[in-house]
Amino acid sequence: MCGRFGLFAELGDLAGHFDFRGEPLQGSYLPRWNIPPTSPVLTVLGDGDARSAGMMRWGLTPSRSRNSRSAPRLLFNARAETVDQRPIFRNAFAARRCLVPANGFYEWQAETGRTKTPQWVSHRDGDPIAFAGIWYAAQSQDEGQGICVIITTAANALVAPIHERMPVILPPEQFDRWLSDRTEPDALLELLNSRDWPEMAVREVSPAVNRVANDGPHLIDAGDPDGPERRLFP
Numbered sequence: 001m002c003g004r005f006g007l008f009a010e011l012g013d014l015a016g017h018f019d020f021r022g023e024p025l026q027g028s029y030l031p032r033w034n035i036p037p038t039s040p041v042l043t044v045l046g047d048g049d050a051r052s053a054g055m056m057r058w059g060l061t062p063s064r065s066r067n068s069r070s071a072p073r074l075l076f077n078a079r080a081e082t083v084d085q086r087p088i089f090r091n092a093f094a095a096r097r098c099l100v101p102a103n104g105f106y107e108w109q110a111e112t113g114r115t116k117t118p119q120w121v122s123h124r125d126g127d128p129i130a131f132a133g134i135w136y137a138a139q140s141q142d143e144g145q146g147i148c149v150i151i152t153t154a155a156n157a158l159v160a161p162i163h164e165r166m167p168v169i170l171p172p173e174q175f176d177r178w179l180s181d182r183t184e185p186d187a188l189l190e191l192l193n194s195r196d197w198p199e200m201a202v203r204e205v206s207p208a209v210n211r212v213a214n215d216g217p218h219l220i221d222a223g224d225p226d227g228p229e230r231r232l233f234p
Contacts, residue, residue, distance in 0.1 A: 001077050002131065002150045002167040004209070005105035006033040006120075006220065007042060009128050014101055017128050018044045018175070020053040028055050028144075033219045036212045037076035043135060043148050044099040046179030054145035056135060058100075062088060078134065080153040080168055080192035084185060089149070092134035094185070097178055099170065100131040100150055104220070106209055107163045119162050120205040120220050132168040132178060132192060154194040158202055168192050169200075 008031035015022030037059040059076035104122030136147040159166040
């Protein structure tokens with residue numbers, strides 16, 4: 001699954017890497033090292049022969065059934081194996097696909113007892129990566145320009161020792177194919193297959209990331225979680 005990630009590259013660098021205009025996002029994009037579901041996240045959309053970017057809420061809350069007494073469950077991931085079949089995802093998969101830029105994502109490796117150690121998965125050179133996503137039109141003001149959901153697939157050899165799932169990571173040469181409304185469904189599903197990424201790396205990081213209110217560059221270091229670089233976001 002993908003339940004926490006970071007995006008802290010400069011907006012200008014992201015605009016160059018993903019080929020979108022960054023000026024309209026000045027003031028709304030903030031670097032973050034600990035992004036949980038329901039947060040505003042940067043998304044990149046196809047816009048004809050160009051690309052556009054905006055801030056969307058990460059996570060879809062389905063309407064609660066009239067006969068259900070339980071609170072609606074937040075859906076922030078969609079499985080690659082069923083994204084084209086489940087009624088809640090299939091229309092978005094067919095017509096509204098996006099890229100979700102990231103510098104990396106977190107997974108927790110189970111140890112003996114109840115302890116889980118946070119791990120940071122990222123590009124070896126620190127380059128931004130792109131998760132495959134789908135999106136929905138905004139229904140309220142706090143959803144920004146819409147709602148996005150990140151697609152996950154079976155973990156590759158790097159991530160499998162930590163978790164059985166991982167976000168689908170698309171290489172730059174597949175961005176246009178994923179975003180285009182002319183790509184056939186079978187070709188889209190092929191992009192979601194699990195694959196090895198020799199340029200990716202994983203390492204243990206600070207347990208301070210366990211608390212979603214913590215944010216800052218110290219989270220991707222295995223340093224003192226109560227050190228002077230500690231920053232708290234409300």
